[in-house]
Amino acid sequence: MTDCETIVVGAGVVGLAIARALALRGQEVVVLERERFVGSETSSRNSEVIHAGIYYPPGSLKAKLCVAGRRMLYHYCQTNGVSHRRAGKLIVATTPQQVSVLAGIRANAEANGVHDLELLDQAAALALEPELSCVAALHSPSTGIIDSHGYMQALEADIQTHGGQIVFATGVSHVSGLAGGGYRLSLDGAEGSVTTRNLVLSAGLHATVLSSGLEGEGYSAPKTLYAKGNYFALDRRSPFSRLIYPVPEPGGLGVHLTIDLNNRARFGPDVEWIDAITYDVDPDRAKVFYAAIRSYWPGLPDDALRPDYSGVRPKVSKPGEPAADFILHGPAEHGHPNLVALYGIESPGLTASLAIGDRVAGAMGQLARA
DSSP: OOSEEEEEEOOSHHHHHHHHHHHHTTOOEEEEOSSSSTTOSGGGSSOOEEOOSOSSOTTSHHHHHHHHHHHHHHHHHHHHTOOEEOOOEEEEEOSGGGHHHHHHHHHHHHHTTOOOOEEEEHHHHHHHOTTOOOSEEEEETTOEEEOHHHHHHHHHHHHHHTTOEEEOSOOEEEEEEOTTSSEEEEESTTOOEEEEEEEEEOOGGGHHHHHGGGOBTTBOOOOOEEEEEEEEEESSOOSOSSEEEEOOBTTBSOSEEEEOTTOOEEEEOOOEEESSOOOOOOGGGHHHHHHHHTTTOTTOOTTOEEEEEEEEEEEOSOTTSOOOOOEEEOHHHHOOTTEEEEEOOOTTHHHHHHHHHHHHHHHHHHHHHO
């Protein structure tokens, strides 16, 4: 006999979405969270963008779950009163050579099931955003912005309404299997341990560490690397009403402009590989930001950027490697029953969260019937 039927480790947006999906299916769910609030790490330190599903390799989990999750997320926001807006996005070519890249991006998006991108010439793009400098642009009307904190609070309420609970300030330091089936979770400090029949590890930046107790013959958990993304805010009213993205560059999407629901403009994230989690923003990084931003907004005034915030992405691909897909490991990969472990859930994890939740809950249901 175990203490719980199902434990989800991690109350980030994905862990919450998984717990909600399990609770809706009638499982007794407990979420363990080391911090004192939901989404205290990666989920609260991002661009708050609802992605359309444009860039990801066709057939990948990122592509499929982003496109499905985006539809689910807009519906969820509308029915649950979560603040959001279909702001739209322009992906801009600033040189004639980049126009063909836009065509490739559009073809990739269509292969992912995103069929609403519109190729704009310079005049049409500037008619939408007069301050922009470009030779052409792709318009994505399905891209939006969301109050991520409001969204996570709504998920938290759903979990509790359907009989689940979230236990804060309760970190998990080690996971081990039980001889009679199930798992023992050692808790931080002197808080002892708790046992569960079913387990979901949605620990984000800490996924690899928590999975170390499950490693055995033939299985080694993917290594989680830390990619810090720094943001700078515009200290005045934004001249743009849409998100502005440059043509992607190796290693990321470039320094792009996003807006929040109060029309506050911010730029980022960049990519800074780090060995330990830290959230300070070095003001000197603004030099690179100014140069990148002025490629598509030459009118950016001097001294208009100020350090804002940063986030750390749980990467499972090394610097210089292509971005890895989401990793969802079940018994076929790690050899342990009734357990799903998630790794590398970075962007578009927020957009895909409800779809990830359904996928993991479905997998857990199949494991329980096996």
